[in-house]
Amino acid sequence: MTAPFRIGLLGHGTVGAAFAQLLEARAGQVEAVTGLRPELTGVLTRSRGDFEEILAGSDLIVEVIGGLEPARDYVLRSMAAGKHVVTANKQLLSQHGEELWACAREHDVQLRFEAAVAGVVPVIRVLQESLAAAHVDRLHGIVNGTTNFILTRMAETGASYDDALAEAQRLGYAEADPTDDVNGRDAAAKMAILARLAFNTPVHLDQVLYEGIEHLTADDMEYARDLGLGLKLIGTAERVDGGLSVRVHPAFLYAEHPLASVSGPFNAVTIESQAITEITLSGPGAGGPQTASAVLGDVISAMIPPASTPPATDRLEIVTDVESAFYLHLEVADRPGVLAQVAQLLGLQGASIRSVVQKGLGENARLVMVTHPILESKFYAAVELIGALDFMRSRPRPIRVIDEEFV
């Protein structure tokens, strides 16, 4: 029997509840990876649980209460007691980060906070580990999902700011009081944390300039389109004349910029450095299960610090015939009945056609179609039969189509 690893949970809101659920669902896999059996030993909420008791019974504390106090007090006392801490608290880190990190060093415990910035997008880990010794020149981020959702809706539908905000509230992407999201302060707190890690310089929330999106209009969006630009709430941290500028404001981006295509409630961060050129990380910036997944990744890292590749725990069968949608390009003699014969052969194998384009080319024609997903072996069987038809002028050209839904 493996040893237990005891986790105390402070806070049981959206993220806390999702974490408790995810931990239970993934406990077996966590044990396989770490060799320790994770156990939730106590939960502190406003109405139940005792902090001292939970602390005494835990190896690690997860703090998802949010806000400055009592979160700060709990985190400091946990580390002073020699416990690792995983937190999702951006307010706390952007205003008391140096105090907390010094406390972690003093007591030789880990303080991990991937979930504090951009949810499950692993930007904290990448800055602290992959790029620990990189000389970062600039970092741009879309780090607030609420505003990115609002701006995406304004751009897509021509909606006004007020209407897009109301929609975001209806869909749960904006809170009843969205002030700190739409005025840029939430993004500023996250940029303070990212700038601290990327540039090894203390950065306090109060040092971040920020401007929100409340004054943007449908007109601005229309001109953005005319000029080939996207309009986003962008956080920037960059070296300027030997100093550091950290700021958040709406900005237009040219279409080629990696952040220009980040839409809906997604977050993304671009890190630029001479040695690495630039890397971009993107994904869902919020949501209970996503944030909980970032917290769990941190918990596992604290359980077994060095990266290791455990023995393969699964023995999945390797499958060679899968379903795919296809593009099929045919050069055919331009005569009646050709499309019907092709469609019949495809139909006999169960392939259904999603779209088709036919172009005449004198005596010949070009027939290009896209199918719905079908088992590859069946599709290729149909293509072989089609290739043998007497009106074919060259070999059929099938290419797969990745046909998946995205946000």
Added chain:
Amino acid sequence: MTAPFRIGLLGHGTVGAAFAQLLEARAGQVEAVTGLRPELTGVLTRSRGDFEEILAGSDLIVEVIGGLEPARDYVLRSMAAGKHVVTANKQLLSQHGEELWACAREHDVQLRFEAAVAGVVPVIRVLQESLAAAHVDRLHGIVNGTTNFILTRMAETGASYDDALAEAQRLGYAEADPTDDVNGRDAAAKMAILARLAFNTPVHLDQVLYEGIEHLTADDMEYARDLGLGLKLIGTAERVDGGLSVRVHPAFLYAEHPLASVSGPFNAVTIESQAITEITLSGPGAGGPQTASAVLGDVISAMIPPASTPPATDRLEIVTDVESAFYLHLEVADRPGVLAQVAQLLGLQGASIRSVVQKGLGENARLVMVTHPILESKFYAAVELIGALDFMRSRPRPIRVIDEEFV
């Protein structure tokens, strides 16, 4: 004086030489982060150096020789001697991975290999650490920069496959013998490694189905555009009916897919899981300095496994006035001389106009311009003066434009 950490380097080609250079340039920062002073204690090339001697004098071995032997032998012997190993060798890991990982576990050393897949894009770390206990459903990757460059050029310029390949060779994005890149085998090796980590199942290169890009034509690209699709060489690993499919083939992607906008020699990976929805990581997939940067990130992690936030080593001044390009939206009376007056006020502050659009609206007009970068304080000074002009019909609306070059 801090203790030394001795690194032995096997191989001194493009990546090896870039690593030696980067290590020297970043030694001070590595020491600040880890508390240990990195030292290159020996280099093994075909013509000089002795493996046994280097091994005896090292705490960690960096293997960038490539190929199966003697790399496999060196890596196994290094780990058996209790040394950590960092490697960039995708052939080795995709064909002898289980043997190597078992050896690392047996001797309780770290085997790190971020640089083996997608260069500096931190996909290995994210799969092994952030997502260690995640239930991954599917992974898509553009993991070969040569083919992505060729396909991007074919799409952008209408070039044939042969012409785009010749251009890639001229620019150093394709080797003189590009066989393993263009036939999909290089991408297949990388997908074997990613699938092993994402699905905890042994995957050998021989189990990955692959198809290359040699048969694609400019025609396919044209239809792709007509149909609103992008055409990429895509690696896929996904659960299918309780088994696992791992494959590489050209595929069309709808424009909304996160991989559709990955262009030129860049690499990117999308990881899908119910708990996290989906995250995407992208960046340069190859290049000496970039790959060396991935190797250095691994070396640092092996030097000091747990993530820590060291004391802030820099004290950069926080700068509040920076340069930016601007969009400026003005509602003005439609009369002669308006644009001239606006341009003069901007010019006096040093702002130069990049583009301007004017639309008449009966008695009024709307003037929208984009400037070249200018110090924000100067631009806002001009805007204040412009706002006071008698022909202004509403407050000027300035919004920043992020105006940077991207690949």
